[in-house]
Amino acid sequence: MDIQSYIASGKLELFLLGELNEREREEVLALSKQYPEIKKELDELEEAMFAFDELTGSKPSARVKDNIFSSLESEFRKEETSKPNPTPASVGAKVVKMSPWKPFAVAASIVAILASATALFYANKFYERDQQFTALMQEQNVMADNLNQVKLDYEQKDSQLDKIVAGDYKRVEMKGEGFEMQKDAKVDVFWDQGANEVFVAVNNLNSLSDEFDYQLWAIGDDGPIGIGLVNPGEKFTLQQMQAVAQAGAFAITIEPKGGSESPTLEKLVVLGEVA
Amino acid sequence: MEEEQLVAGLRAKDRKTTDYLYEKYSRALFAVISRIVHDSDIAEEVFHDSFVKIIKKIDFYDESKGRLYTWMANICRNSAIDKLRSKEISQSSKTNTIDDFVYGMESKSGTVEQTDTIGVRELMDQLNEDQRFIIEYIYFKGYTHSEISEEFEIPLGTVKSRVRASLQVLKKNLDRI
Numbered sequence: 001m002d003i004q005s006y007i008a009s010g011k012l013e014l015f016l017l018g019e020l021n022e023r024e025r026e027e028v029l030a031l032s033k034q035y036p037e038i039k040k041e042l043d044e045l046e047e048a049m050f051a052f053d054e055l056t057g058s059k060p061s062a063r064v065k066d067n068i069f070s071s072l073e074s075e076f077r078k079e080e081t082s083k084p085n086p087t088p089a090s091v092g093a094k095v096v097k098m099s100p101w102k103p104f105a106v107a108a109s110i111v112a113i114l115a116s117a118t119a120l121f122y123a124n125k126f127y128e129r130d131q132q133f134t135a136l137m138q139e140q141n142v143m144a145d146n147l148n149q150v151k152l153d154y155e156q157k158d159s160q161l162d163k164i165v166a167g168d169y170k171r172v173e174m175k176g177e178g179f180e181m182q183k184d185a186k187v188d189v190f191w192d193q194g195a196n197e198v199f200v201a202v203n204n205l206n207s208l209s210d211e212f213d214y215q216l217w218a219i220g221d222d223g224p225i226g227i228g229l230v231n232p233g234e235k236f237t238l239q240q241m242q243a244v245a246q247a248g249a250f251a252i253t254i255e256p257k258g259g260s261e262s263p264t265l266e267k268l269v270v271l272g273e274v275a
Numbered sequence: 276m277e278e279e280q281l282v283a284g285l286r287a288k289d290r291k292t293t294d295y296l297y298e299k300y301s302r303a304l305f306a307v308i309s310r311i312v313h314d315s316d317i318a319e320e321v322f323h324d325s326f327v328k329i330i331k332k333i334d335f336y337d338e339s340k341g342r343l344y345t346w347m348a349n350i351c352r353n354s355a356i357d358k359l360r361s362k363e364i365s366q367s368s369k370t371n372t373i374d375d376f377v378y379g380m381e382s383k384s385g386t387v388e389q390t391d392t393i394g395v396r397e398l399m400d401q402l403n404e405d406q407r408f409i410i411e412y413i414y415f416k417g418y419t420h421s422e423i424s425e426e427f428e429i430p431l432g433t434v435k436s437r438v439r440a441s442l443q444v445l446k447k448n449l450d451r452i
Contacts, residue, residue, distance in 0.1 A: 010435030010438050014435065017420075019420055025340070029339065050344050050348075056395050057306025058302070061319065064323055072330055075331065
């Protein structure tokens with residue numbers, strides 16, 4: 001038969017428009033199975049009709065969709081509750097038969113998702129542990145620093161104690177009684193006359209504003225000599241001063257920041273004579 | 276989604292598949308109806324009934340007798356023609372022409388529609404007078420080929436070959452738009 005003239009007859013178009021009678025429909029279907037050219041033409045025509053419809057149309061309003069789906073609501077529910085239903089079952093089997101790769105693809109996807117989830121889970125765990133470990137390391141470093149500081153402090157105190165115990169220290173009590181500045185002030189001087197070393201230990205001394213310092217003076221035959229600044233905050237610790245070979249008394253005055261060449265006598269805070 | 280899967284999902288009354296079908300085909304199917312039924316409220320009503328019918332009657336669809344879109348389009352087309360010939364809108368339907376349709380589309384706002392309309396107009400310009408006549412009567416007035424033959428005294432064979440020729444023009448030009 002002449003396929004081209006059959007195609008050209010316009011029957012395929014009428015078939016798609018639903019205008020053929022039953023006998024003619026069967027004929028078109030039979031021929032399209034027999035001749036790939038006819039099948040191809042039929043498919044192309046249908047594509048073109050769909051494309052034409054798609055092109056000339058606008059979407060129905062959203063309200064229409066809502067109405068349609070609420071009209072169909074009972075359809076969906078009826079099927080969902082009346083399982084097992086033979087129709088979906090046979091359809092399901094058909095799908096499997098036609099595309100056997102799908103279940104495997106689904107299974108593979110599930111395995112991949114599970115594996116990814118597991119990997120993520122452990123990656124997350126690892127990250128958490130790593131964070132904790134880093135935190136612990138930092139804590140340990142801080143503690144090591146603290147320990148070093150304590151060790152330094154201890155060594156310093158130990159050496160001071162050694163000096164006090166081993167040396168020949170004379171304790172000179174300086175008091176604020178009798179002066180106007182700070183009546184309850186009390187600072188001790190420890191002086192090793194043999195080694196010339198001097199320490200002070202603050203017992204009670206008011207703190208000063210930033211512009212001023214306490215200055216320790218050794219008063220000897222040549223008059224007062226400034227031998228260092230005293231920190232009022234460091235109470236009951238030994239603060240090392242400059243060496244003194246000869247002194248009859250020690251005194252502390254308030255001086256401008258950094259200390260002075262000679263003491264400001266009006267601001268004498270404490271005084272103690274060497275016994 | 277393959278057509279087999281789509282049909283299987285519809286037969287299982289699966290909501291997602293139905294939603295997919297709607298999203299993919301509602302525009303084209305609504306066009307089939309609104310070409311013939313111009314009143315947009317009535318066209319939407321016809322579309323509603325047709326779509327519900329498609330879902331409810333999906334078990335009657337036979338894959339060996341043609342593809343899904345053709346089956347659905349024919350349901351829509353026939354519902355639209357039935358509506359057109361029913362008394363309620365027969366008065367206003369006499370003016371259905373391509374120009375009315377294109378003009379109607381242009382009068383709607385929205386740039387997307389505007390672009391499409393230009394495409395339709397270009398497409399229609401590719402048809403000669405005879406072909407344009409055929410498309411107008413078949414697509415926009417819902418005539419069958421034998422009705423055209425009878426009413427305008429054109430031999431049936433001529434109508435058929437003109438239908439063929441018109442659709443060939445559309446088919447060739449649709450790719451270019």
